[in-house]
Amino acid sequence: MKIKRFIYSLSEEEFLEFIYENSMPVEVVKRQEGVVYFAVYKKIDHLKPVKVEEIGDDWKNWKEKYKPIEIEDFIILPPWKKPVFIKPGLAFGTGLHPTTQLCIKALKKHLRRGMGVLDVGTGSGILAIVSKLLGASYVLGIDVSDDAVRECKENAELNGLEIECLKASPEDISKSFDLVVANLEIQIFEEVLKDVLPKFEELGIFSGLYREEDLEKFKSMVKDYKILEILEKEKWFAIVLKKV
Numbered sequence: 001m002k003i004k005r006f007i008y009s010l011s012e013e014e015f016l017e018f019i020y021e022n023s024m025p026v027e028v029v030k031r032q033e034g035v036v037y038f039a040v041y042k043k044i045d046h047l048k049p050v051k052v053e054e055i056g057d058d059w060k061n062w063k064e065k066y067k068p069i070e071i072e073d074f075i076i077l078p079p080w081k082k083p084v085f086i087k088p089g090l091a092f093g094t095g096l097h098p099t100t101q102l103c104i105k106a107l108k109k110h111l112r113r114g115m116g117v118l119d120v121g122t123g124s125g126i127l128a129i130v131s132k133l134l135g136a137s138y139v140l141g142i143d144v145s146d147d148a149v150r151e152c153k154e155n156a157e158l159n160g161l162e163i164e165c166l167k168a169s170p171e172d173i174s175k176s177f178d179l180v181v182a183n184l185e186i187q188i189f190e191e192v193l194k195d196v197l198p199k200f201e202e203l204g205i206f207s208g209l210y211r212e213e214d215l216e217k218f219k220s221m222v223k224d225y226k227i228l229e230i231l232e233k234e235k236w237f238a239i240v241l242k243k244v
């Protein structure tokens, strides 16, 4: 089936009215001199398109085209996007760092609804929050920093989620979890990995490994586990392990 992409233009003011009045998601193509050009995949009866394009297989990725629209204090999101609120603070974990992004990617792929999750080095609580949004039944975030534990609690509340945030090291935790996520660094893994590995029953996601050298060091410490996946971004690596 040939899919059509209709491009319309409206003044900023008319565009605002349009998106308040119509619940359809739109893709903003460009904003120029007070005019917003936007694309939709069905004809809008009362507007004249500036362009109509026929698209090929591209339409299969149509959801990727809907980027968040920021207007004043509002961010307009299509319903399949999940907002994560992180208050600016002292703890690591704004989502900008590749190590955090790799963990989120791995969690999205491997976390199954109902899993219990331990987030080691939770920082702002970002990975704990994402785990809960992905359907984890119980999430515990631990950190050795007081600032991190306080901000993990604040951010959990801000997102309306029930997450336990504790000041603790992996050695202080006695129970085990379906999945453990830990975005630390190689020097810390060398110290604490022996206490982290027994905490997961099924999957472990480990990030914060810089360059091949860290990755190889880490691999030598987890020879008894199956490597499911290695993810890379900007020379940072994350590794997903399965208990065998």
Ligand SMILES: C[S@@+](CC[C@H](N)C(=O)[O-])C[C@H]1O[C@@H](n2cnc3c(N)ncnc32)[C@H](O)[C@@H]1O
Pocket: 091, 092, 093, 094, 095, 099, 100, 103, 120, 121, 122, 123, 124, 125, 126, 127, 142, 143, 144, 145, 148, 168, 169, 170, 183, 184, 188, 192, 208
């Ligand atoms: C790189 S940050 C990761 C923050 C967040 N999880 C993220 O992915 O953006 C690492 C965090 O681990 C914490 N940390 C360092 N050593 C730790 C340990 N032995 N046990 C628990 N947390 C630790 C630090 O305080 C810091 O908040």
